[in-house]
Amino acid sequence: MRKTHSPQGFQYFMKRRYEQRFPKFKFQEPGETYGLMPQITQNQHLRTEIMQNNSAEQILPHLQKRIGNSQSKEKNDDSCILIGNTLKSLERRVLKPRISYQPEVLPNKYTKLRSKSIKKQPKFDGIYFEGEKFCQELEFQEKYANIRQYYNYINVSNGIFIKSTVNYYKANVSKSNNGQLVKNLLKQRWWWLVVDKDKDNVNFLWESARNDNFIISMPCSEQTDRNDSFNIQLDQLDIQTDSHPYAKLLPKNLVIQMNIQEKQVGKSNKLLNYDQCIQLCDNIRIFEITSTTKIHNHIQNNTHLGSKKNLFLNLKKYYESNSLNVFEFLPLTYHIKNKFDLENYLIDNFNTKKIWIVKPGELTNRGHGIQIFQNINEVNMFLKGNHQHKNGLSKTFIVQQYITNPLLYNQRKFDIRCFILFTGINGRQKGYWYQDGYIRTSSKEFNLNNLSNKMIHLTNDAVQKYSEDYGKFEKGNKISFEEFKRFITPEKFNQVYQRMKQIALDQFKAVGDLLDPLKRENTFELFGLDFMIDDQFNTWLIETNTNPCLEQTGPLLTGFMPQLIDNVLKLVIDPLYPPPQFYSSRKFVYDCLNNKFELIYDSTKMKLNRKNVVIDNEL
DSSP: OOEEOOTTOOEEESSOTTTSOGGGOOOOOOSSOOSEEEEEOTTSOEEEEEOSOOSHHHHHHHHHHHHHHHHHSTTOOOOEEEETTEEEEOOOOOOOOOOOOSOOOOOHHHHHHHHHHSOOOOOOOSOSSOSSSSOOOHHHHHHHHHHHHHHHHHHHHTTEEEEEOOSOEEEEEOSTTTHHHHHHHHHHSTTEEEOSSOGGGOSEEEOSSOOHHHHHTSOBOOOOOOOOOBOOOGGGTTSOOSOSTTGGGSOHHHHHHHHHHTTSSGGGGSOOSHHHHHHHBSOOEEEEEOTTOOEESSOTTTHHHHSHHHHHHHHHHHHHHTTOOGGGTSOSEEEESSHHHHHHHHHHTOOTTSOEEEEESSSOOTTTTOEEESSHHHHHHHHTSOOBOTTSOBOOEEEEEOOSSBOOBTTEEEEEEEEEEEEEETTEEEEEEESOOEEEEEEEEOOTTOTTOHHHHOOOHHHHTTSTTTTTSSGGGEEEHHHHHHHHOHHHHHHHHHHHHHHHHHHHHHHTTTSSTTOBSEEEEEEEEEEEEBTTOOEEEEEEEESOOOOOOSHHHHHHHHHHHHHHIIIIIHHHSOOOOOOSGGGOOOSOOOOOEEEEEEGGGEEEOTTSOEEEOOO
């Protein structure tokens, strides 16, 4: 112990201040003591107690008890000082460590060693295609990469990766049905050569009618429909899939993968090579495009939709197999093979007061051969005549109840023309819905007292263009979807639109296994659908047409038709027959990859139930 002088007397420090805790000091057992012992009362005050016996045996138990109580208290680190006969506590002084919020700065020599050990990844400079030939401007690089990625995604959805072995392709386009428009659009694609002859040896044949000889020369695909497994995780399924300009052309899983890939850094954010494709999907094969690789704008068995009798029979079978009434989608319809069929229906089914429309059952479009009759007796008189095709076979007829309460546009009848696209690539069959269309109006006010005037009752361009009032009320007798939406209100338009789209999907499901049965390697066809609306806003499918009219009659169709055909070429032809490598921005054909087609049917997503009825998985 250390003794110092103070006015209050001697001060005895039991330990060095701030260096040693009180409970840890040790007492030597003196022979004699002062006879004083500190105690702690209940109110935690210190007091001294005079010990009668000043022996070590008497004092030590009290000291040990005091030391034990001190050790049991947490954080009781106060130092003590003995002043006179009183043991008092000193305030605890807390020494806080110095904390610096500045980053540690290493000496220069260590900094240099550390920088050498860390390899910095170079920042992506936006150049996807290197080489002296490629334009190094960022705008060109980004646009060129987007086009190549677009082609790859469309092809991956069909299970192929294109490897072209030629620098240009040949096409033959017929002159009928505005073939000049198709020619002009192909000539804009500088890697296509449009020829007028030698149609059997071209890559692409566009004709108004199906060319069976050309289709036979096309090989069949060895691939079968398989449900592609895209390499995505379950926690990625909630990613938005409608933000990309061509997202609606692809299956949902593929769009999810596309959005994930575009978040990557550097060149890997674009789908540009085969290695990336096989990582994306397991069922990808390399497909070589040569000078003999063919495609046609018609498919085998297209009459299963284009023929009025086959359309009715196929939809009737499909709806009945799904416990639905076909006449909720089509007007009341009968297929009459001969006059004896009609007499069987006459017994129970026909209402003599109804108005009937009679259409040829096959090989007709654009209003040819359509007749309207006031009653069933007139229908019977007509069908008993001699009706034969040029090959001598008897004609069949569709007898359909006439819609006598149509919704009118300014007191005149109208119908709605929509489009669907069927593709068969690499054995994968897909159906697309075109998201735009137009309204075709008649030239005369609606009147049921004059059934012989086709200008009142038939809205086909092939009929109306001969009317003296053609174009008098609407230019080209056409109005757009936007104008029609304002006429019937957006809510009613959306109701009609969704109904038409659903009926289009039902058609694909009904005939999916019948169209292109041998599954040629490359084929497609554009169909035109005609709908009508009654005054209760019920939507009815009237017919589906192969070789729909592509004439640019009026200002509306002057812009509509080129966009429609260009969208077909961008979806089907360009990905299959891509341009060779080019190095200048002058070679770009289109600035925008947007497309108005929407995928609604995919054969790889279809399966059969126990009744052999197609049911669909989610696209």
